Amino acid sequence: MTNWLDLNYQELLRDIINSGQIKSDRTGTGTKSVFGRQIRHDMRTGFPLLTTKKMAFKTMATELLWFLRGDTNIKFLVDNCCHIWDGDAYKNYVSKQTDMFIPIWTQEEFINKIKTDDEFAKKWGELGPIYGNQWREWGSQYETNHILGTRTRRKPGVDQIQQLIDDLKTNPDSRRLMVSAWNVEQLPNMVLPPCHYGFQVYTVVMSLEERRLRWANSIGHNEHYAANLDHSDLDERGFPSRKISLMWSQRSVDTFLGLPFNIASYGLLLTIIGEMVNMIPDQLIGSLGDTHLYLNHLRQASKQITREPYDLPSVEVKLPESGKLEDLTLDHITLHNYEAHDVIKAPLSN
Numbered sequence: 001m002t003n004w005l006d007l008n009y010q011e012l013l014r015d016i017i018n019s020g021q022i023k024s025d026r027t028g029t030g031t032k033s034v035f036g037r038q039i040r041h042d043m044r045t046g047f048p049l050l051t052t053k054k055m056a057f058k059t060m061a062t063e064l065l066w067f068l069r070g071d072t073n074i075k076f077l078v079d080n081c082c083h084i085w086d087g088d089a090y091k092n093y094v095s096k097q098t099d100m101f102i103p104i105w106t107q108e109e110f111i112n113k114i115k116t117d118d119e120f121a122k123k124w125g126e127l128g129p130i131y132g133n134q135w136r137e138w139g140s141q142y143e144t145n146h147i148l149g150t151r152t153r154r155k156p157g158v159d160q161i162q163q164l165i166d167d168l169k170t171n172p173d174s175r176r177l178m179v180s181a182w183n184v185e186q187l188p189n190m191v192l193p194p195c196h197y198g199f200q201v202y203t204v205v206m207s208l209e210e211r212r213l214r215w216a217n218s219i220g221h222n223e224h225y226a227a228n229l230d231h232s233d234l235d236e237r238g239f240p241s242r243k244i245s246l247m248w249s250q251r252s253v254d255t256f257l258g259l260p261f262n263i264a265s266y267g268l269l270l271t272i273i274g275e276m277v278n279m280i281p282d283q284l285i286g287s288l289g290d291t292h293l294y295l296n297h298l299r300q301a302s303k304q305i306t307r308e309p310y311d312l313p314s315v316e317v318k319l320p321e322s323g324k325l326e327d328l329t330l331d332h333i334t335l336h337n338y339e340a341h342d343v344i345k346a347p348l349s350n
Helices: 004-019 057-069 075-079 086-096 107-116 118-124 131-137 160-170 184-189 208-218 231-236 258-277 295-305
Strands: 021-023 031-042 141-145 150-155 178-180 196-205 242-254 280-294 314-317 333-336
Touching: 004 031, 004 258, 004 280, 004 295, 031 258, 031 295, 057 075, 057 131, 057 258, 075 107, 075 118, 086 107, 086 118, 107 118, 131 160, 160 178, 160 196, 160 258, 196 258, 208 231, 242 258, 258 280, 258 314, 280 295
Parallel strands: 242 280
Antiparallel strands: 021 031, 031 280, 141 150, 178 196, 196 242, 314 333
């Protein structure tokens, strides 16, 4: 089966290289940028993990599990060998460590302190009300004492993820199946405003023909194997009657390093939500604002464009016995048949 995900991603890289405008940015690196792009993926063709460079699947999945836990402290990430947020946490530490009698640790020393010193991690690993807080506790208010290393909740918030799951079960045709991370009031308290700032899901009832086909394919047969089944037969087998799609919106897109992770992360989120509400993942859509390549990524992007894609892998999610999203671990998520070209390294701009 043609891997359209990699091909479409490569075309986006070409678009930026050929028609992007040179722009300055907050990191001082400089970018080539285009505006208003979209990337689409049909989940029936495989799990959306790029094959034209090897992707760190466990790193991506760990970050998503961190979001779903409602966690905003990098301690969980560091303990699970995920270093996506190290630079942002370190910059925050350097800017706020004002005691002239206490040495400023190097970033390597800082991360080691996060790993080995719980009190230090409580004080300096906190990133503010970023994604996990907004997804699971929108509007909550905490009071952080950086001197004592304490964080006290003063006001509970809205669990948008649980609300989404409840609404999918009771009103799956709703046009309000949305989760937002762009909390204007709390933006100043975040180490980094959300790049992917919200997502919406959409469900439709499958026809009998589609249900037959998808059920037969799920057990390794063609549609003729299910030709005599009706809806009640498929219901008895517990097979979903609906399919679910997800569209996320992103204001700022690091196309070489960040976007491949965003695609896979929302693909995994769609798969997890589908398992929670017994629906089949269908379409994954990214709505992209400032879509850019950092100037020190142009060579790497040009290299990736030349590579021939492999077939996409598949992913299997088994929910924990508790059924709670916050109890999901990497042990519940299995990637199958992933074949990819070598890693292409590029510097991260913080």
